[in-house]
Amino acid sequence: MSVFVEREKCVGCGGCTEVCPGNLLFLREGKAQIRDVRDCWGCTACVKECPKNAIFYYLAADLGGAGGRLYAEDTPSTLNWVMKWPDGSEERILVDKKKANEY
Amino acid sequence: MKTLTKQADILIIGGGAAGCYAAITLAEKHPGLSVILADKANIKRSGCLAAGVNALNAYITPGHTPMDYVRYAEKDAEGIVRGDLLLSLAEGFNRVTEKLEQLGLVILKNPDGSYRTRGNRNIKINGENIKPLLAEAATRSKNVMVLNHVNMVDYLQEDGAVSGAWGIDVREERMVFIAASAVICATGGAAGLYLPNHPGSSRHKMWYSPFNTGAGYAMGLRAGAEMTTFEMRFIALRCKGTIAPTGTLAQGIGAAQVNARGEAYQTAYGNTTSERLFAVVSENLAGRGPCYLKTSGITQEEQESLEKAYLNMAPAQTMRWCETKLEPRYYDVEVEGTEPYVVGGHTGSGYWVDEKRQTTLKGLFAAGDVAGGAPQKYVTGALVEGEIAADAAAEFAKDRKTPVLPAETVERKKEWAMHFLQGTSAGANVASRSCADTSPSMGAAAPGHLWPSEKLPVYDTDSLEDAMQQAMDEYAGGIKTSYRYTEAGLFQANAHIERIERLSDFLRARDFYGLMKIFELKDRLMVSRALIAHMSARKETRWHSFAENLDHPGKDAAYEKYVNSRLEDGKIKILFRPLVKEGDTA
Structure with a gap:
């Protein structure tokens, strides 16, 4: 259970390092880096905070993960969750910020 | 070492739901x-x-009253609740919900504008x-200064009252001293005491x-405050693997x-929070697991x-x-129990407080998961409690001159924190370091140390945390024993915790993040030791799984009372208090 920073996309804004509730992310040589992937709670605060979609979240193998990557695009009206699968396909789930959970 | 010294009328420690709401209340x-x-x-x-x-x-839904909520929580906790505290929270649930909506929270509504209820x-x-x-609401308050990435470590006390706290700024790598006329503790509960579901x-x-x-x-324990009901542990029933909520x-x-045979088993066990967990544990032990929430058959929508x-x-x-x-429309969702936690928002564990949420230490107030006596508090309860504590702290602070920190106290605390950095590059030159190393703690083979190998500690923070979690898992009712324990086992657990506490004094960190990890471990060890004492003191099984005492498998009317504790001369001292009903005062 953790997040992965794609270094080539990271612009070093530090947004993720600011919001991580565990102080797990920090900047080194202008790029975000995680101290220890085992310490991630999986809250996805950093995934949502990243303006460049440079951080994805993945289910660790011990939790039944199958190599997928979960990104989030934050727009004013929706939070767009993008799941990319190992075969190159992707799936999107758009959550309307003005709509409450039905359940 | 760099230091930051501040003064305020009120210091709030912890900016979760309760802490933020206390700040918002003080601003308004x-x-x-x-x-x-x-x-x-942040x-x-x-x-x-x-x-x-x-x-x-x-939330108090139409047709129900705050007293209904008190009765529900009381039944769920088999009577070990503070009726007075619960009632004061329940009376405020709907008020803070309205406030949340004003702040921008989206709430599902019926066509007539009323809130749509779930149960x-x-x-x-x-x-x-x-x-x-x-x-956002807390930050935009003019009289509130938010200090992010500042981990408070201990209270400061003066003339028999709490007069502030000190801590470390993980980002700026400096020590922080805050003098305050009143302190509100809202740091939340305790996770990570037990070996988790997925230890790798x-x-x-x-x-x-x-x-x-x-x-x-x-x-609180280190400062002499009284705690209550730690032994009512909370163990969540969650979706397998992801540990996601099951309520939805x-x-x-x-x-x-x-169960695995497709049988609905819940009615055989009762339906309190602990009984729902106990049912899964029992079905698994009886060879009828895994257990599931039957979602198959739901629609695509x-x-x-x-x-x-x-x-x-x-x-x-x-x-x-x-x-x-x-x-989920084709496959049922498997459920499992988590490792145990100490958390006052769900069970009764936490500071022993009066109706105004003042702890047994003058000038110290508590709200949210850290405050005891009021289970089933949830988010809205934490907000109400933040509000109550804020009002009471304000009242207290008004009549008190802002304390001044004696220079000698500051020096003593600095020296103590510094000893964990000794022999490392951080200790040699804290101020000049700009970039943290990737590994939080030092360990014998880690870079960044200046001491010769023979002076380095054998253990690092992670390994002591593993040792603590394993001892709790094996001997204090963790997942390994299906949450059950014996007094002989608790005795073993305590011996291990005391040993690890002694070892923790030798830990070294090579940056402030590592320093925070050491303090976190020490806090968990302190809480574990108190938890073990509480579990040993309640010689009955009032709540299945939450406190499954195999030496005393039944409920005993003699334990219709609170188990409380204080740290005295380094030892946990247990005391019992009679139940407090709504309308009574503690």
Whole structure:
């Protein structure tokens, strides 16, 4: 259970390092880096905070993960969750910020 | 070493739901008082609501009264609650809900504008942004200064009252001293005491925030405060693997609990929170596991709604459904129990407080998961408690001159913190370091140390944390023993915890993050030791699984009382107190 920073996309804004509730992310040589992937709670605060979609979240193998990557695009009206699968396909789930959970 | 010294009328420690709401209350009702809100991370996403929350689980729905809620919580906890505290929270649930809506929280409504309810006590929301909304309101308050990434370590005391606290600024690598006329502790509960469900690469995939380390309990104990009901542990029943909430499935779509044979078993066990967990544990032990929430048969639309709902609070679950193709409309969702936690928002564990949430230490107030006596508090209860504590702290602060920190105290605390950095590059030159090393703690082979190998400690913080979690798991009713324990086992657990506590004094950190990890471990050890004492003191089994004492498997009327504790001369001293009903005072 953790997040992965794609270094080539990271612009070093530090947004993720600011919001991580565990102080797990920090900047080194202008790029975000995680101290220890085992310490991630999986809250996805950093995934949502990243303006460049440079951080994805993945289910660790011990939790039944199958190599997928979960990104989030934050727009004013929706939070767009993008799941990319190992075969190159992707799936999107758009959550309307003005709509409450039905359940 | 760099230091930051501040003064305020009120210091709030911890900016989760309760802490933020205390700050908002002080801004609105007591604008003349200066307030500092210190949080170990950034209040935008700190605490247990980082990912969001699926529903507001404590709301007085039409046709019900606050007393109904008190009765529900009392029954669920088999009578060990503070009726006075519960009633004061229940009376405020709907008030703070309205306030949340004003702050921007989206709440599901009926065509007539009333809130749509889920069961008797819940309302449906989009809780993804609940924390940013609370943080924004706290931050824009003129009289509130927010100190992010400042981890408070211990209270300061003067003339028999709490007079502030000291801590470390993880970002700026400096020590922080805050003098305050009143302090509100809102640090949350304790996770990470027990070996988690997935101790390997997913060791932090747990129900409660792994960053809630029981700091407030430990600080209180070390300062002499009285704690209550630690032995009522909380163990969550969650979706297998992702540890995502089950309420959305059980209450939201009405999914029944079934065992591997497809039998609905719940009615055989009762239906309190602990009995629902106990049912799963028992079915598994009887060879009828795994257990599931029966979701098969739901519609495609229902499934899509569920996927969105989980993204708003526990994205892992949606990811798992999509990734494994085990769609809930075809496959039932497996459930499992988590490792145990100490958390006053769900059970009765925490500071012993009066109606105004003042602890047994003058000038110290508590709210949220760190305050005891009021289970089933949930988010709204934490907010109400933040409000009550804020009003009381304001009243107290008005009549007190802001304390001054004696220079000698500051030096003593600095020296103590410095000793954990000795022999490392951090200790040699804290101020000049700009970039943290990747590994939090030192260990014998780690770079960044200056001492010769023979002087280095054998253990690092991680290895002592492993040792603590293993001892608790094996001997103090962890997952390994299906949450059951014996007094002989508890005795072993205590011996291990005391040994690890002694070893923890030799730990060394090579940056402030590592220093924080050492303090977190020490806090967890303190809480574990108190928890063991509480579990040993309640010689009955009042709550299955939460406190399953194999030496005393039944309920005993003699224990219709609170088990409380204080730290005296380094030892946990247990005391019992009679039950307090609504309308009474403690």
